[in-house]
Amino acid sequence: xxxxxxxxxxxxxITYAPDEPALRDHVRAQVPTGELWQCLRCxxxxxxxxxxxxxxxxxxxxxxxxxxxxxxxxxxxxVERVIRFLLFGAAAxxxxxxxxxxxxxxxxxxxxxxxxxxxxxxxxxxxxxxxVLGLFRHALxxxxxxxxxxxxxxxxxxxxxxxxxxxxxxxxxxxxxxxMVVTSLFLPYEIYxxxxxxxxxxxxxxxxxxxxxxxxxxxxxxxxxxxxxxxYDALLRSESVLDEAAKMIAVPALPPSSSGITPAVSGTELGxxxxxxxxxxxxxxxxxxxxxxxxxxxxxxTFPTSSS
Numbered sequence: 487x488x489x490x491x492x493x494x495x496x497x498x499x500i501t502y503a504p505d506e507p508a509l510r511d512h513v514r515a516q517v518p519t520g521e522l523w524q525c526l527r528c529x530x531x532x533x534x535x536x537x538x539x540x541x542x543x544x545x546x547x548x549x550x551x552x553x554x555x556x557x558x559x560x561x562x563x564x565v566e567r568v569i570r571f572l573l574f575g576a577a578a579x580x581x582x583x584x585x586x587x588x589x590x591x592x593x594x595x596x597x598x599x600x601x602x603x604x605x606x607x608x609x610x611x612x613x614x615x616x617x618v619l620g621l622f623r624h625a626l627x628x629x630x631x632x633x634x635x636x637x638x639x640x641x642x643x644x645x646x647x648x649x650x651x652x653x654x655x656x657x658x659x660x661x662x663x664x665x666m667v668v669t670s671l672f673l674p675y676e677i678y679x680x681x682x683x684x685x686x687x688x689x690x691x692x693x694x695x696x697x698x699x700x701x702x703x704x705x706x707x708x709x710x711x712x713x714x715x716x717x718y719d720a721l722l723r724s725e726s727v728l729d730e731a732a733k734m735i736a737v738p739a740l741p742p743s744s745s746g747i748t749p750a751v752s753g754t755e756l757g758x759x760x761x762x763x764x765x766x767x768x769x770x771x772x773x774x775x776x777x778x779x780x781x782x783x784x785x786x787x788t789f790p791t792s793s794s
Contacts, residue, residue, distance in 0.1 A: 489554035490528040499525040499532045500548055503539035504728060512731045526727045542732075547722050549657070556705055560654045563665070563698050567651035571644045578640035584625070585633040591626075659706075659715070666702040669695045 494500075501523040504510050513524040515531050522531035526548045538546075549557060584591060628636075646668055653661015676692045703711050707718040723729055 488528070489552075489558070490550045491530070493554050494525060494528040494530070499530070500527050500546065501532060501534075501536040501538075502526055502545045502728075503536035504542040504545060505540060506542055508735050509542055509728060509731055512735055513727065524727055529727050542728050545726070545728055547719070547726065549722065550725050553722065553725070557657045559701070560657055560662075563694075564651040564654035566694065567647045567654065567665075571647040571651060574640050574644035574647065578637045578644060581633055581637040581640065585630055585637065588626070588630070588633075662702050662706045663708060666699055666708055669699050673699070
């Protein structure tokens, strides 16, 4: 699956006109109906004027390919966090309402319990042995202060899950750090919880959280892993359309392509005012070979790789 094309199909293309003449000519094409500009995400040529322009170093760093797939995986985790937010938020609200109406609920419980006990006894089931009934009776014995603290704790946890979901969905660096740190803090408790009472649901939730922590640390290079943020930013830049274009035009001479696009090498270093020869211009007009003036003195151009 081409994730770049998929994202452009949903969100639209991103075009940019660099000020450097060689790069500008490479990402631009001229056709009888007008000009085309290369999309920074999917590398397709699209009609219309570029959305932005400026120095190549100021071009937006656009996620492509595997990074878009990684963004999709993070959004799956974000959806799981939203589900947790809804569940814990609902639990906090229910406890708060129970605290507010505790007396009336307790009276209704005591009034209806004999009827419920008799009905289930006729079916051969002893309600008094039910764990749910025991839990409910225990809740009735809790003080209003305890119920308030319990509701506040659940509400705080739900809010944390919402912040995690937001950061992961938007693929923000702070969101990745926040999700990794918060999830790691709860892993020891989850291990203790599983050791106290083993259930497949608890194991499943633990594995989901563990997978998220490992995935974030390894793929997003958090806390300096695999070179840290600098290496991650360099990876994004190395996969950009403009960087690929700079590498192509740095070649002194290339054979004619099957599409009839032939490079021509001449003079100025990209991104600087050097007088050394090496600007490459691509003829992207109507199909047909182009003249290729070049000399042995031509030298490769370079394109700075620092991020904007």
